[in-house]
Amino acid sequence: MITLISSDKRKFHVLEEVANQSLTIRDVIEDRRGRRRADRIILVTNINSKIPEKVIVYWLRHFLMPEEIAHASMSHKKAEKLKKWEAKFFDTDIDTLNDLILAADSLDIPSLFDGACEKVSDILKNRSAEEVGEISKIENEFTHEEEEEEIPSENAWVWRNEFA
Amino acid sequence: MEYQTLPLTKTSSFQDLLPINKANNDLSAFPINMLPEEMQIEILSHLQTDDTVRCESVCKKWQAGIESWASRPPLGYTPQPKKPWYFMFNSEVPYATYAYNSDKEKWIPFDIPNSDETESPTPQLETTFFSQYTLYISASRGLVCFMETRTQDKGFVFNPILKNRIKLLPKAPGGIADYCAITLSTDVGSRKYVVAMVKSHQVESIIKNNLQFYVDIHLYKSETSSWVNLHTEKFVGWHGGDSDSCVICKDRLYVVANFPYVAGGTEPFHEIVAYDLSQTRQSQKKSLARTKVTIPFPCALTCVRLQNLDGKLIMVGGLPKKGTMTLDTVAIWELCGKNLKEITRAPDDVISRFRNRFDPTFIASGCGDIVFIQSYNSRALISYDMGKNVWKIVPKTPFPVLDDNSHYFSGFCFEPLLDIVP
Numbered sequence: 337m338i339t340l341i342s343s344d345k346r347k348f349h350v351l352e353e354v355a356n357q358s359l360t361i362r363d364v365i366e367d368r369r370g371r372r373r374a375d376r377i378i379l380v381t382n383i384n385s386k387i388p389e390k391v392i393v394y395w396l397r398h399f400l401m402p403e404e405i406a407h408a409s410m411s412h413k414k415a416e417k418l419k420k421w422e423a424k425f426f427d428t429d430i431d432t433l434n435d436l437i438l439a440a441d442s443l444d445i446p447s448l449f450d451g452a453c454e455k456v457s458d459i460l461k462n463r464s465a466e467e468v469g470e471i472s473k474i475e476n477e478f479t480h481e482e483e484e485e486e487i488p489s490e491n492a493w494v495w496r497n498e499f500a
Numbered sequence: 501m502e503y504q505t506l507p508l509t510k511t512s513s514f515q516d517l518l519p520i521n522k523a524n525n526d527l528s529a530f531p532i533n534m535l536p537e538e539m540q541i542e543i544l545s546h547l548q549t550d551d552t553v554r555c556e557s558v559c560k561k562w563q564a565g566i567e568s569w570a571s572r573p574p575l576g577y578t579p580q581p582k583k584p585w586y587f588m589f590n591s592e593v594p595y596a597t598y599a600y601n602s603d604k605e606k607w608i609p610f611d612i613p614n615s616d617e618t619e620s621p622t623p624q625l626e627t628t629f630f631s632q633y634t635l636y637i638s639a640s641r642g643l644v645c646f647m648e649t650r651t652q653d654k655g656f657v658f659n660p661i662l663k664n665r666i667k668l669l670p671k672a673p674g675g676i677a678d679y680c681a682i683t684l685s686t687d688v689g690s691r692k693y694v695v696a697m698v699k700s701h702q703v704e705s706i707i708k709n710n711l712q713f714y715v716d717i718h719l720y721k722s723e724t725s726s727w728v729n730l731h732t733e734k735f736v737g738w739h740g741g742d743s744d745s746c747v748i749c750k751d752r753l754y755v756v757a758n759f760p761y762v763a764g765g766t767e768p769f770h771e772i773v774a775y776d777l778s779q780t781r782q783s784q785k786k787s788l789a790r791t792k793v794t795i796p797f798p799c800a801l802t803c804v805r806l807q808n809l810d811g812k813l814i815m816v817g818g819l820p821k822k823g824t825m826t827l828d829t830v831a832i833w834e835l836c837g838k839n840l841k842e843i844t845r846a847p848d849d850v851i852s853r854f855r856n857r858f859d860p861t862f863i864a865s866g867c868g869d870i871v872f873i874q875s876y877n878s879r880a881l882i883s884y885d886m887g888k889n890v891w892k893i894v895p896k897t898p899f900p901v902l903d904d905n906s907h908y909f910s911g912f913c914f915e916p917l918l919d920i921v922p
Contacts, residue, residue, distance in 0.1 A: 430530055437539055450546070453539075457546035459530050465557040472532035472540075474559045 338365065339377045340388055348388050352376075354399045358391075359444035380443070386432065387439045390425075394448055397421060426455040541565035545580050548603045549661060549916035569919035570662060579688055579919050584867035586881065587612075587660060588874070588897050588911035589630040597630065598897050599660075600881070601916075602870060607897055612660055630910075637910075638684040638695075639865060640808070642917030645684035645695050647672065652680050655720075657693065657922040660914055666922045673727050674699045674716050679739055681755070685748035685808070691920055694777075695720040698746050698755050700739040713739040717753065717775070717788070722922070731775065731788040740773065747806040749813045751778040754795075754835075756804050770797050770804055772815075772840075798840055802827060805864035807871060809886065815840060816864035816873060827851075830862070830873055832884060844884065846873075850891045853880040865913035872913045879909050 338355055340348040356362045364378055380388060397418075426433070433452060440449035460468050469475070532540050544552050544566060556563045583603040587610065590596060599610035612630075636647040642661070645668075648654040653672040658665035677699035686693040696719050703712035717731040735757070740746070745756035752774050759769040776791035801817035808814070813835035821828045829851045833840040853875070864873045869887040872894070874880070881894040899907075 433530070434534055437535060441539065449542075453543045454546045456530055456532065456543045457551075460544075460547060460555065461551055463551075463554070465554055468555055469558045471529050472558070473529070474533055474562075 337376070341377060341379050342388050343380070343384050346388075348392060350392055350395070351399075354392070354395045357395050357398060357445055359446075361443060380439075384435070387435045390428075390432065390436060391439055391443070391445070391448065394425060394445075397425075398447065422451055426451060537561060537565070545569070545919075548601075549582055549918060550601065550604070552918060553661075566918060570659075570921045579917070581868060582916050584870050584872075584913050585660075585916050586865070586872045586874075586883075586894070586911055586913050588879065588881070588899075588909060590879075590899060591630070591908040591910075594900050595630070596899050598899070600894060600897070602883070605895070607895070610660075612658075612663070636680065636682045637912050638682050639867070639912045639914040640684040640686040640693065641688050641867070641915050642920040643684060643686045643693055643922055644912060644914055645682060647680075647682045647697070649680070652676050652699070655682070655695065657684065657695070657722075659917065659921055661916045661918060662921060664921055668695065668720055669725070670727065672697055672720070673718055673729060677701050677716070678713075681740075681746045683746045683748055683753075686920070688917075688920060693722045693922070694748060696746065696748055696753055696777075698740050700735075702739075703734065712736050715740045715755075717755075719777070730777075733789060745804055745806060747808050747813065748777065749808040749835075750811055751776065753777050754806055754813060756806060770801060771795060772797070772806070772835075793838065795835065795838055795840065798833065798842065803861050805862075807864060807866045809866050809871070810868065814866065814871060814886075816871060818862065819845070830882075832871065832886075843886070844889065844891070846882065846884070846891055850882050850893055853878075853882065853893060863910060863912075865911070867913045867915050870913070872911075874909065874911055876910065877908055879907075881911075 337349050338352050338361070340350060340355070340361075342348070352365060356365070361378060365376070368376070426436075428436075433455060437449065437452045437456070440446075440452055459471060463471070532543065535543075541562065544555050544562060547555065552566060556566050583601075585602065586600040588598050588600070596609070597611050598607045600607050633646070634649045636649055638645045642659055643657055644660055646656045646658075647668075652674070655668035655672055656665050657668060674697065679698075679700040681698045683696050684693060685696070696717065699716045699718070700713045701716075703714060705712065713735045715733050715735050716729060718727050719730050720727050740755040740757045747754050755773045755775075757771050757773050772795040774791075774793045774795060775788050777788075800820060802820045803818040805816045806813065807816065815833040815835070817831055817833070818827045819829050819831055820826060829846050829848075831845040832843045834843050835841075861877075862873055862875045864871055866872060869885055871884045871886065873882050873884070879897045879899055881897070883892045883894055884890070885892070899909075
């Protein structure tokens with residue numbers, strides 16, 4: 337059992353095998369192997385308690401259904417179920433999603449990182465550049481001329497997408 | 501200090517574990533700006549290609565980020581597989597070229613410009629690259645290779661999305677052969693590619709109906725930018741290298757061998773010959789013959805196409821009606837060990853599109869989980885999804901033609917990738 341401590345000082349006890357899904361934690365545990373029990377406490381100071389909660393839930397779900405098994409032998413029905421669960425898991429508010437991406441990155445959990453990125457990318461699907469700019473709160477620094485000339489001629493097909 | 505222990509038993513329901521989100525789940529706005537720049541770009545790689553390209557014009561940071569994928573991938577960047585597109589072109593006026601986006605299930609006008617101006621015939625209105633050349637075509641992941649059929653030495657490799665093209669130099673060796681086939685194999689991880697070319701010459705002889713062929717295998721590696729003649733073999737009774745009938749899969753080269761004079765019989769008149777290319781790394785020429793493996797065909801087929809789908813060797817073949825060359829249906833096999841295992845046959849309602857044509861020849865081209873099968877002389881296109889086990893009729897291409905029968909159509913399947921250049 338290892339203990340994670342979040343930035344707001346809450347403790348989370350997790351089985352080592354479960355937490356190993358984070359490559360960062362796995363490396364830390366590996367480094368400290370054979371030492372005292374106190375060393376099995378890991379500070380995750382850059383994230384608040386809400387995120388470890390979510391991350392651990394994600395770990396548990398995936399621990400019981402590791403991905404390698406998931407792809408090789410999972411029945412279609414089970415795969416659908418996991419997909420549904422993930423959709424629900426990532427159906428969350430902006431801040432959480434944002435923190436999840438950061439946490440998945442710093443704890444190095446590739447599948448969680450990819451899942452969260454996928455969810456955010458869904459928001460940008462089938463949108464014009466203006467809409468994407470609005471959604472992502474990014475100012476367009478292209479001058480009007482640049483926009484008119486350069487991009488459409490380079491990738492004309494993208495702008496003709498209305499073709500049925 | 502407060503302790504929290506989460507349940508670890510298998511019986512606990514995960515639905516209960518999901519934290520209840522009281523917050524506003526409306527994601528109509530997501531300030532991606534809050535994330536570090538690499539992560540913003542990472543998110544864009546999860547989009548399908550056309551959406552990513554559209555995002556290029558959102559801000560300069562994104563544009564630079566996306567453009568840099570092609571030349572140098574940032575550390576930790578993982579290329580996301582994209583749903584394949586199918587490119588189709590015709591051979592008669594009015595010329596047109598379209599791409600089918602299988603993610604959005606629609607056709608878009610899509611051109612592959614002729615950048616080879618110096619050698620192109622007098623520029624004419626209403627021509628395309630494909631009206632000027634007849635080509636052997638092979639696609640692998642994000643790259644496509646063309647080889648001119650007339651001279652059998654002028655080749656190009658390009659990314660259809662990024663439109664940058666390179667000429668395969670030096671010119672391909674071997675002269676003009678009786679039969680020629682090419683295949684491209686791209687490794688997305690290392691961004692290296694290999695082009696293999698199989699050429700068959702009939703052995704000159706005074707004997708009538710001479711059935712001996714020299715088969716040459718040439719290999720072009722992007723690493724060394726040069727052609728190597730790997731292997732020459734004399735085949736008795738059959739030849740290799742019909743167009744579209746060789747493929748590289750997991751470092752092995754598979755070539756369909758034809759017995760040319762027994763067509764029409766009920767016995768199989770093809771077989772697959774496989775060579776292990778990994779053995780030739782240290783330029784041991786002799787060893788290629790030693791690695792030769794012959795894979796027999798399950799039955800007589802009218803048309804054979806080999807494909808590499810994510811490391812699986814897939815064969816698409818036309819099953820003729822008993823005792824004739826008329827196409828009955830199309831079936832797909834997978835190579836398991838040394839045997840071809842039938843996976844599926846096109847159902848009647850799907851194949852009826854092909855059957856009423858005079859010419860039963862078709863081409864097959866696939867990527868990821870999807871195989872596209874197109875009849876040469878019609879724009880009918882069907883697809884088979886290996887993951888979902890579903891046959892589909894693709895909506896008709898919007899070619900500006902009225903009479904399909906007078907036209908010749910062709911095409912290929914490719915993965916629309918922004919992160920690979922030849």
